[in-house]
Amino acid sequence: MAGVVGQSSGVRPTRSHGVRFEEDVISPATIAQLAEVPAVSGRRDPVSILEDQALTRDADLIPVRHARMSATPFTFYRGAAAVMTADLAATPDSGIRTQLCGDAHLSNFGVFYTRERRMIFDINDFDETHPGPFEWDVKRLAASVVIAGRNNGFPPKHTAKHAAAVARHYRRYLAESVEMSTLDCWYARIDVDTRFPELRQKLDTSTAKSTQKMLKKARHRDSMQAVSKLCRIDERGRAHIRSDPPLLVPLSELAADRMFPGGGVRTAGEVAAAGTALMGLYRDSLPDHISALYDQYEIVDVARKVVGVGSVGLQAWVILLWGKGKNDPLMLQVKQAQRSVLADYVPVPDYPGEGWRVIEGQQIMQAASDQMLGAITGRDADDHLHDYYVRQLRDGKGSVVVEALDPDGMKAYAALCGRTLAQAHARTASRHEIAAYLAADDDFDEAIAEFALAYADINQGDHAAMMAAIDSGRIEAADLAY
Template identity: 55%
Template sequence: MALPVDQLAAVPESADRTDALTILGDQDRTRLAELVPVRHDRMAATAFTFFRGAAAVMASDLAATPNSGIVTTLCGDAHLSNFGLFRSPERTMVFDLNDFDETHPGPFEWDVKRLAASMTIASQANGFDEKSVRTAARHAAKNYRKTMVASAEKTALECWYARVDADAVVAEIGDRFDTASSAATQKNLEKARHRDSVQALEKLCDFDLTGAHIKSDPPLLVPAAEIMPDMGADQLAAAFTAGFERYRETLPSHVAALFSQYSFIEAARKVVGVGSVGTRCWIALFGGSHVGDPLFLQMKEASASVLAQYVPGYEYENQAVRVIDGQRLLQASSDILLGWVQQLAFEGQQNTDFYVRQLRDGKGSVVVEALAPEGMKYYGRLCGEVLAQAHARTGARAEIAAYLADAGKSFDNAIADFAVEYSRINEGDHSRLVAAIADGSISADALEKSS
């Protein structure tokens, strides 16, 4: 029997919750110890940055509430800042989901709840009144529902090829809103068009007579030679070259032929994001046939999804392959250089699954902090549409659509109710983190990001 839709509004009782700081502490123990204080500082900045870094906390909370029982492949961390702009292989700008570290099977509404809660918390951070806060979440759920129901009338191929054109998005924002948010978004799109390996070379490297060298800005950007000072330059290069040769073998043959035209130069450890801080993340610079032909790849650690312990029955021998498979299924258009490698991590000498992708390929995002209520409402509808397009590529499309067709507007209201109540839980967790930092029981280190 299908779950009554009004039960989707339920949030966990305090007594049923696992302590949020305990969950974060468990994650910290798997991360690079010297970077954990940076993570704490970034999460403590606002209730929204806390939410971004607390996917594991929300996964625990979602597992403690009733669910639809309709399981599909989830993004796993579908908050509004994990939607953004990037270039397709055809070189057009698209707007889509762009983070799949937590992808995993689970009840379809968990992605919708994560999105709606993020709309609520971001709206509160922007100073919106209570009605506008709830409206942003409700519109995200509404457009998810409408797009998902409409997908039932489409062919599987039509659903597979559905995507949102980024230029159309920015044009619509410009037509609808003569505000700072429109100007900021259009400026960000223009910047995104030029975010590529050439731009990364200029931003992340210094130059001397021997060529380009990745800058040293510890602990945010640390060349490999500084992390492994006991290894000679040739030995270090050989280790990375061998790893990327194994990565090349995971690429389609025609893409492998492209990658073979590039030679490894050097690598560095880079701190990225909020929730990812402390995981092992490397960037690697490659050179092509001439000076103006650089390639930057990112090699990012993939550990078990935060959803894994709450959705039993799914085993993954390689977490990087889990991330890649989820991305290729849910994303309208994926990086052609997406691949993976199992590598002995230099820090701690532990075997690690890494997925590999281009560091910058037209990536950009809407300036959420600049959005006024009308802009946030539109952005919620846009993200809801994109999330539904992602879920519609899965085999659960018909079942989700049927459930939502029966639920109607009650689904939108239940998700909005959940989002508003969950924002209060998140605020309390954030306040506890701030208090723990203030009394010294949790360490934090504020660092300016310079690269």
């Protein structure tokens, strides 16, 4: 958005999802081989991977990313998708390709509203989505369960059972999916109002109350709620995005900021015009019936916002739009999309841009996607192309507080996420091949649990290496509240 002009593509590429790409023929891994982790001595230094990622991100925000990642081994894991993908690529794989989330950890599942205003539970982050070996998603999810469980103080016997629950419920749903019609698989969804009472029975009282509180809060997380949290009202009653640097900075305050790579100074008017031009590209990328909706709003304000853990340092903007009524806001998020961390290790489809990769992967895997999704490509002040995707900032979005789960609650939640991941994979043509590979073999559950426990040890060491790098001054971490 910083001095951006560019292009959008209204034409989606044609590809065959769920079909293996042409590549060298390698014998597929046995179920037992899926338990293997890379030898620690042969792994690349995890800190160097983070340093490489920093080269393509906003240098001012890299210390914030490091601070958020370093908080616990679990927060490190959330930001270390690139580290784990390099490890997965060094181990045997099934050879069965499907559309992956690419970053399927516990905190990337949650609730949100469909366009029919039903609240569902599904995967909710697709920044790294890409075709790849199906078990990579399962392994990342299962390892996150073990790491989060350790973070909560659970003993090994519990975390092993939780990881096995991910694999077991994934495997069972895939077996069920081959008996379902293609359309039934496509329309399958987890409705919160019907499924939560069942889940609540498996949670202890305190956890159930916490989850119920999350759902109640999520139902009120909309653009009006975002305005109350992120905006100030001036003396004339108009909303403006408030300033809370470096985590939230209105675009006008960045006009003379060094974020412009060419070093040139931009007036507030020039910056605003560039932002308007970029949103014009977004509008042109929308289908006609959604652009008719978008046209009922006008842009009021724009700000840079730091989001997530692993995404910190990539450009992320919040756009405040307003309709004709007094209480008629719409808040959108424009987020930079870079090459998926999986792309160095698997065949890469021909996407027109990384924003298209994100929204297409989301629409393939997610039971119901945001109707405001859009993808655009623009040039910065140095004539460098950047890809972006656009979505609503808040539309009933909420996530379970993983840190509040007890062992029984974690097991139930791990099972739910495993089933949800299977539902996403079963939307593709690969479901028959995955189900045949897994058959009814519970050895898969044991192999994934074994992998998850071993990888949690590796992650623990990687987190310690990051802390040592911060202490030595090799990398910098900001002292900011998260």
